[in-house]
Amino acid sequence: MSKQFDAAEIKEHKSAESAWVVVDGSVYDVTEFLEDHPGGSKILLKNCGKDSSDAFWNYHSEKVLKNVAEEYKIGELKPGAKL
Numbered sequence: 001m002s003k004q005f006d007a008a009e010i011k012e013h014k015s016a017e018s019a020w021v022v023v024d025g026s027v028y029d030v031t032e033f034l035e036d037h038p039g040g041s042k043i044l045l046k047n048c049g050k051d052s053s054d055a056f057w058n059y060h061s062e063k064v065l066k067n068v069a070e071e072y073k074i075g076e077l078k079p080g081a082k083l
């Protein structure tokens with residue numbers, strides 16, 4: 001079973017030292033990806049520490065989630081957790 005995170009923990013990871021994004025209930029540690037993000041580190045960092053599903057789907061296809069994000073997945077948002 002994958003690791004589950006509560007909202008408080010996710011919110012702590014919103015800096016270049018540790019940057020997590022949540023898309024559709026999955027949690028991704030994108031710290032190492034910030035500088036490689038084709039859309040730039042700034043916009044990605046701005047969306048860390050929170051649920052960025054809407055922002056994510058504005059700019060990416062399903063392929064990006066499956067092929068690129070998967071590598072950075074560290075777990076799931078706890079069911080019922082409110083971000």
Ligand code: HEM
Binds near residue numbers: 030052060
């Ligand atoms: C797991 C997190 C993310 C991954 C793995 C990721 C990956 C990528 C990739 C591979 C691209 C290249 C374009 C493509 O292939 O579609 C891209 C572009 C982009 N991403 Fe992300 N991204 C992530 C999160 C975000 C978030 C949260 C935002 C916030 C809005 C964002 C904004 C953008 C923008 C603005 C572009 C440029 C789009 C363009 O040039 O048309 N990304 N991203």
